[in-house]
Amino acid sequence: MREDISKISKWGLGLVFLAALLVLPQVLSYSQREIAVLLVINVLLVASYRLMTLTGEWSLGHVVIMGVGAYASALFAKRLGVPVPVSMFLGASTAGLAAAVLSFPLFRMKGFYFLIGSFAAGEVIRLVWKYFSTPFGGPKGIKLIPGFPDIGPISMFEPENYYYLCLAVVSLSLFILYRIEQSRIGLTFHAIHWQDKLAESVGVGTFRYRMLAFVLASFFAGLSGALYAHYIGTINPTRFDVEEMVFVLIWAIVGGTNTFFGPIIGVVALTIINEIILRSLGFDSARPMIYGALLILSVLFLPKGLEGVVQKAGRIFKARKAPEPTVRREQNA
Amino acid sequence: MTEIILQTTLNAVYAASYMSLIAVGLVLIFGVMGVINFAHGELYMAGAYTVVALYSHLNFPFLIAVAAGLAFVGLLGILMEYSLFRPLRDNPLGGLIASIGFLLMLQTAAVLGFGVRMAHIKPPIQGKIELLGAVLTYQRFLVIAAAILLLTGLYLFLRKTKIGWAMRACAQDREAAALQGISLNQITRIAMFIGASLAGVAGALTAPLVSPTPYMGHSVIVTAFIIIIVGGIGHLEGAVVAAVLYAFVHTFVTTFYDGVVADIVGLVLMLLVLVIKPTGLFGARERA
Structure with a gap:
């Protein structure tokens, strides 16, 4: 009986929270709305970072991975003329792909070594952006990134509307991240964190699961980067x-x-x-x-x-x- | 051509000398406490700003300002040890994160005290040595000489004195050292003082050459990480050798190609070492 009540009150709380999120831009000033957009993007970034830390590895390259998503999405949209919603997905996938490639050197390390290794890998990526003016724009980065296309009469240039878009994308992403964590895969991540040798001994391929966590986390970090890039319209290596x-x-x-x-x-x-x-x-x-x-x-x-x-x-x-x-x-x- | 090569060699020796001071301090702290001190670059910056304050603003003699930098940054190290690393002794990751917090505080303190712009310091020592067309200013020579002197002193301290022995014992096995009656608190305090003051003195000595900014610690800490990884974390001699190796590679690539390429080469070098031999070129045992 009490469980029912607590369930109802949980749902009620959730609905109130959702309503508050929907009403939020209406009570904020213009500049506060812009901050709200960035906050929603950062929520996705930090939630994806947590997925990464589930396996016990703390990366210092996560923001650079976000940047990979931002750069890739911006370049797909600007250079190749891919529609922005598609380029965002492609950007996130590029970030995931970059993580998959980086897994091979990085997951030979653990603990401090991984921390510093991920930092070094991130710095290399950042310096590559800085060094190659084509296509990355050098230290000045990429400017005039196409924005999200308007949906009918709704202009996505307005922070208010972009806020709702981000809210939808981020909510869906958080739901997926949450489901992953609750699933068998998430439990395996936990197992690897606390007892990696034991997990290995019962037949869990720790490398593959670490890689999976890294790739998934990077996909969503890249997505947050893409949301950022097409909102702000300019990115540079220093931002990441x-x-x-x-x-x-x-x-x-x-x-x-x-x-x-x-x-x-x-x-x-x-x-x-x-x-x-x-x-x-x-x-x-x-x-x-x-x-x-x-x-x-x-x-x-x-x-x-x-x-x-x-x-x-x-x-x-x-x-x-x-x-x-x-x-x-x-x-x- | 020989002039350029000779000049680049001199530049590399100079870079190696102050970088090995910084890296050795970082390694000493890691060796004794098991914590990576992310704020080490900011300790270097604090040393440089001590010289800005005392020598540039208050017109103290340069060497006194350097000595003050050494002492001040050493005390900062003791403060870090006492307030951060000691309570977090069983939590090395926590220590690292706390040192990131300390880094932000030191950086902001420098911004608030001195502004974000570069501080220019008039050169305290004029004159230069000319050697087959290559030039070594006395200022740079002073850095090289001080580094050799300090590192030799540290080596003798660790090998010959009782405290030095105790420190190496702590680095090998903390529990066993404590069982022998070595005071961990005392040893970590001394190690932190030495480690920090080495960074501080490097900052103080190079301050007239690099024009300090509050953000100068960033590139320094990246370089120091590369050096300690290549040399093997927790390995003092390895850090010195790696500092020399890195300085030569970096300086030559910068001279003949490009600074950014040199940074990339350095980082890739470190990644290669991490992948092929994570214990570093000289490290023997696993410490992770």
């Missing part, structure tokens, strides 16, 4: 440098990487703090310092991230409403 990667790390870690929603909570909370509170206070140049302090504090004091705080609050809330169940199931540790 390690500073941006640091922000993705901060979002994921401050949010907490234990559950699916942790990194998403992280990116949303930090973007709100960043854009609304810090911007209005005018701390523009001090912002990285606050970000750095937040990162250190959350590593030191919130090992489970913000999501751990949310869980704790939820438990307290529940405990007040209903008597504590006698057997408490551990959250996925």
Whole structure:
């Protein structure tokens, strides 16, 4: 009985949340709408990053992979005249393909070595963009990327409408990512993270699953890059440098990487703090310092991230409403 | 032609000297604490800005500014050890991420204190040595001499003194070292001081040659990563050899082709080492 109620309240909460997301652009100013678009894109980026970390490998090249999607989609659309929706898909696929190729050198490494290896691979890609003016445009990057075509009378140039487009694409992607994580494949990723030798001994090809996680994560990162490129209209190698990667790390870690929603909570909370509170206070140049302090504090004091705080609050809330169940199931540790 | 080759060789020796200071510090920190210090490039930057502040703004003598840079950055290292790496001793990834946070804070502090633009420093030492048409300024010579001196000193310290022995013991096996009565806290503090101050002194000495910016640490940390991977993580002599190797390859490719190509060559070199022999050219044991 209680489960029914909690199910209903969960659905209700979900619907309220969805309604809030749909109404959101109506209550925001123009520049805040632009931020909302970028936030939705970043949600996809950080959620795809979490899929990557499921197998226990922390990559420092994820933003560059996003850039691969952005560059590929921009070039397909601009040079080859591919329609933008198709080029976005092609861009995401190119990012996945790049990940598949990179798997062979990178997954010979683990831990720190993988971290630094992925960083180096990303830097090589970035330097290639920088060095070759054709087709990548050199340090200045690609400008005048065609935008998303208008749908009937709806102009996709408007941040408001692009927000809805991104929301739809990202929601679908998040649903797929969530399903992957809940599936047998996702469980295998977890198994590889915690016990890779054991997983191997029961017949799991760890290399293939690591590669699969990397390719899937890169596909969605590339998709977020494509959404970005056709919205902003210009991309360059600096946009995808390690500073941006640091922000993705901060979002994921401050949010907490234990559950699916942790990194998403992280990116949303930090973007709100960043854009609304810090911007209005005018701390523009001090912002990285606050970000750095937040990162250190959350590593030191919130090992489970913000999501751990949310869980704790939820438990307290529940405990007040209903008597504590006698057997408490551990959250996925 | 011989002039160009000789000149490039001198440039490479100079690059190798300050890069090996930085890389050796990074390796020492990793060896003793098992943490990759991402903020190492920013420690280098902090050393450079100490010289900007003391020598350029307050007109202290150059060498005093350098000594102050060494001490100041060493203290920053102790601060990092105490506030970040010690609480996160059992969580090396956490230590790395915390050092990224520290990096952002140092960078922002430099931006707020000195602005984002390049700081130009008047050369403290004039004059140059001419050698068969190639030129080595005294300033660069000072960097090379200081690097040789400091690295030799570090080598003797690690081989001959009791603390040096204890440090190497910690690097080999922390638990066993602690069982022998070696204070991990003390040893990691000293290692962090030495590691950081080597980066600081490299920054201080090269400050008049490179025009510091708050973001100068980035390219330095990339290079340092390449060097420590090629030399084998946790291997001090390997880091010096790899620094020399990298400096020669990078300087020659830059001179005869292009800077960006040289960066790509360096990174590909590192990836090759990672793929073929992840323990590095000199590393023997697996540490991951």
